[in-house]
Amino acid sequence: xxxxxxxxxxxxxxxxxxxxxxxxxxxxxxxxxxxxxxxxxxxxxxxxxxxxxxxxxxxxxxxxxxxxxxxxxxxxxxxxxxxxxxxxxxxxxxxxxxxxxxxxxxxxxxxxxxxxxxxxxxxxxxxxxxxxxxxxxxxxxxxxxxxxxxxxxxxxxxxxxxxxxxxxxxxxxxxxxxxxxxxxxxxxxxxxxxxxxxxxxxxxxxxxxxxxxxxxxxxxxxxxxxxxxxxxxxxxxxxxxxxxxxxxxxxxxxxxxxxxxxxxxxxxxxxxxxxxxxxxxxxxxxxxxxxxxxxxxxxxxxxxxxxxxxxxxxxxxxxxxxxxxxxxxxxx
Amino acid sequence: xxxxxxxxxxxxxxxxxxxxxxxxxxxxxxxxxxxxxxxxxxxxxxxxxxxxxxxxxxxxxxxxxxxxxxxxxxxxxxxxxxxxxxxxxxxxxxxxxxxxxxxxxxxxxxxxxxxxxxxxxxxxxxxxxxxxxxxxxxxxxxxxxxxxxxxxxxxxxxxxxxxxxxxxxxxxxxxxxxxxxxxxxxxxxxxxxxxxxxxxxxxxxxxxxxxxxxxxxxxxxxxxxxxxxxxxxxxxxxxxxxxxxxxxxxxxxxxxxxxxxxxxxxxxxxxxxxxxxxxxxxxxxxxxxxxx
Numbered sequence: 111x112x113x114x115x116x117x118x119x120x121x122x123x124x125x126x127x128x129x130x131x132x133x134x135x136x137x138x139x140x141x142x143x144x145x146x147x148x149x150x151x152x153x154x155x156x157x158x159x160x161x162x163x164x165x166x167x168x169x170x171x172x173x174x175x176x177x178x179x180x181x182x183x184x185x186x187x188x189x190x191x192x193x194x195x196x197x198x199x200x201x202x203x204x205x206x207x208x209x210x211x212x213x214x215x216x217x218x219x220x221x222x223x224x225x226x227x228x229x230x231x232x233x234x235x236x237x238x239x240x241x242x243x244x245x246x247x248x249x250x251x252x253x254x255x256x257x258x259x260x261x262x263x264x265x266x267x268x269x270x271x272x273x274x275x276x277x278x279x280x281x282x283x284x285x286x287x288x289x290x291x292x293x294x295x296x297x298x299x300x301x302x303x304x305x306x307x308x309x310x311x312x313x314x315x316x317x318x319x320x321x322x323x324x325x326x327x328x329x330x331x332x333x334x335x336x337x338x339x340x341x342x343x344x345x346x347x348x349x350x351x352x353x354x355x356x357x358x359x360x361x362x363x364x365x366x367x368x369x370x371x372x373x374x375x376x377x378x379x380x381x382x383x384x385x386x387x388x389x390x391x392x393x394x395x396x397x398x399x400x401x402x403x404x405x406x407x408x409x410x411x412x413x414x415x416x417x418x419x420x421x422x423x424x425x426x427x428x429x430x431x432x433x434x435x436x437x438x439x440x441x442x
Numbered sequence: 443x444x445x446x447x448x449x450x451x452x453x454x455x456x457x458x459x460x461x462x463x464x465x466x467x468x469x470x471x472x473x474x475x476x477x478x479x480x481x482x483x484x485x486x487x488x489x490x491x492x493x494x495x496x497x498x499x500x501x502x503x504x505x506x507x508x509x510x511x512x513x514x515x516x517x518x519x520x521x522x523x524x525x526x527x528x529x530x531x532x533x534x535x536x537x538x539x540x541x542x543x544x545x546x547x548x549x550x551x552x553x554x555x556x557x558x559x560x561x562x563x564x565x566x567x568x569x570x571x572x573x574x575x576x577x578x579x580x581x582x583x584x585x586x587x588x589x590x591x592x593x594x595x596x597x598x599x600x601x602x603x604x605x606x607x608x609x610x611x612x613x614x615x616x617x618x619x620x621x622x623x624x625x626x627x628x629x630x631x632x633x634x635x636x637x638x639x640x641x642x643x644x645x646x647x648x649x650x651x652x653x654x655x656x657x658x659x660x661x662x663x664x665x666x667x668x669x670x671x672x673x674x675x676x677x678x679x680x681x682x683x684x685x686x687x688x689x690x691x692x693x694x695x696x697x698x699x700x701x702x703x704x705x706x707x708x709x710x711x712x713x714x715x716x717x718x719x720x721x722x723x724x725x726x727x728x729x730x731x732x733x734x
Contacts, residue, residue: 150587171587172587174583176610176614177610177613177614179610179613179614181573181576181606181607181610182576182579182607182610182611182614184573184576185573185574185575185576185577185579185580185607185611186576186577186579186580186583186611186614187580188566188576188577188580189517189576189577189578189579189580189581189582189583189584190580190581190583190584190587191580191584192515192565192566192577192580192581192584193580193581193584193585193587193588193590194511194584194588195584195587197580212570212573213573213576213607216567216568216569216570216573217566217567217573217576217577220557220567221558221566221567222558222559222567
């Protein structure tokens with residue numbers, strides 16, 4: 111069942127409403143600009159796509175269009191931060207933090223200037239544009255950098271909360287956004303903190319819990335919840351965590367659920383190497399070794415197709431998750 | 443004789459700065475000998491630019507209040523000039539000169555390349571070249587947005603003109619008509635692999651920057667007075683960013699280092715350092731620009 115303590119959107123199975131996370135981010139950015147006059151926004155020729163036009167229209171003097179120059183964007187943001195501004199930089203994740211990784215490392219993280227990096231179009235859900243535009247490496251690239259937090263919101267409301275929380279967070283933050291709209295899982299009243307993850311699905315009764323916990327992020331949280339609901343009908347109880355906090359990891363929560371579980375599944379639209387699953391595995395192998403099944407992209411690039419087709423082809427959809435859970439039950 | 447006569451007309455101030463340029467070169471040699479690694483040729487060639495900025499009544503700065511919001515910003519894009527930057531900062535009063543000999547040592551505030559949080563007076567952590575101009579542009583925009591009338595100086599090498607990031611930043615500086623931004627390019631014609639024009643031809647550099655919307659001034663980079671005049675002129679140019687191309691000799695002042703690109707990333711051994719210091723002592727107060 112959906113965790114009753116989180117004020118989740120209880121209707122999302124029966125009457126799903128879809129909204130793009132980029133819309134949530136764009137609205138949140140305007141709010142952030144209203145709350146804090148030091149917020150400035152920078153974009154690299156994808157302003158409408160990232161919904162940054164909302165901020166641009168509201169605060170034209172605080173919006174900087176850089177053209178297709180992601181490396182420059184980071185350096186400029188670093189300079190702006192040094193004068194007391196809070197820059198929010200937007201681009202597709204393939205290019206930021208892809209193309210400009212060294213600039214992020216040196217001028218932001220080592221230089222300790224606080225900015226917010228928003229990488230959109232992450233994951234296979236980018237769809238028809240194909241492998242060149244599907245960022246599957248951005249978590250690996252960002253979570254190795256000191257002074258940088260990494261979060262992956264699961265719906266438009268979380269995306270909105272992400273940017274608002276990131277403004278006040280003490281370090282720079284990378285916010286990972288998908289392209290495809292997502293079903294709204296949460297409500298305005300659902301809590302959201304950087305560094306905190308949440309149990310979205312609990313077994314309805316303890317006896318049904320077969321000891322499998324799924325840690326998912328982004329659009330795949332919906333897939334995991336769908337799998338959990340369908341498995342429950344079959345009498346199989348699992349837990350699903352919306353692991354939005356990739357760095358810092360919500361260590362207490364991860365440890366708590368590892369201890370309650372026999373096995374863990376990590377689920378992400380990212381390379382298995384270096385992703386959220388790696389972060390969880392690094393932590394648990396030292397604190398509480400437990401069997402982990404990594405569901406992600408295994409050392410290949412994506413390709414063109416619809417988001418749905420790709421999620422299925424790469425075995426990240428609810429059917430594949432159910433299959434994996436049953437396989438774990440068989441093998442234990 | 444003619445040389446001497448001309449010098450006597452120079453005001454005392456410039457003469458003192460010329461003397462300082464030799465002292466700073468001596469400090470750089472001593473530091474690098476002590477450190478055992480680092481960069482020689484570039485820092486030795488760029489001394490006059492730093493002296494003009496910090497001691498030529500150009501910069502607004504206060505070593506007792508390094509975070510003063512109204513200060514002018516100095517962005518050192520070529521972080522391997524750290525020995526020069528550190529020496530000048532210590533002579534400007536940011537920290538004790540004694541600390542210079544800790545360069546590159548474990549626990550030192552004088553990291554191999556500048557680290558902003560370690561030392562006062564450093565605006566950006568740098569080392570990887572080609573990204574300082576972006577940061578300087580960001581500062582110049584930020585200062586304008588905040589209504590602070592401070593100048594941003596970006597000190598660059600010529601090798602980093604190879605980097606695409608540099609030109610991305612140049613385009614933005616021009617788009618925003620950043621007249622509070624002045625770039626000094628140390629045009630010493632060398633980089634790690636050899637002479638710039640062989641590694642990656644940069645010329646016509648002046649025309650390149652002009653095409654990017656800059657006002658370009660060219661100076662003899664060893665003539666302090668000329669650099670000061672150019673920096674003052676740059677302050678009076680409105681609606682355009684300015685580039686001052688400083689033509690310099692790498693390793694300036696030490697005959698076996700001058701024009702030798704091998705000295706880019708090399709330090710002298712004790713025999714070479716001794717000879718370098720001897721040559722500098724003989725030059726005391728007499729470092730001359732080519733035009734003198």
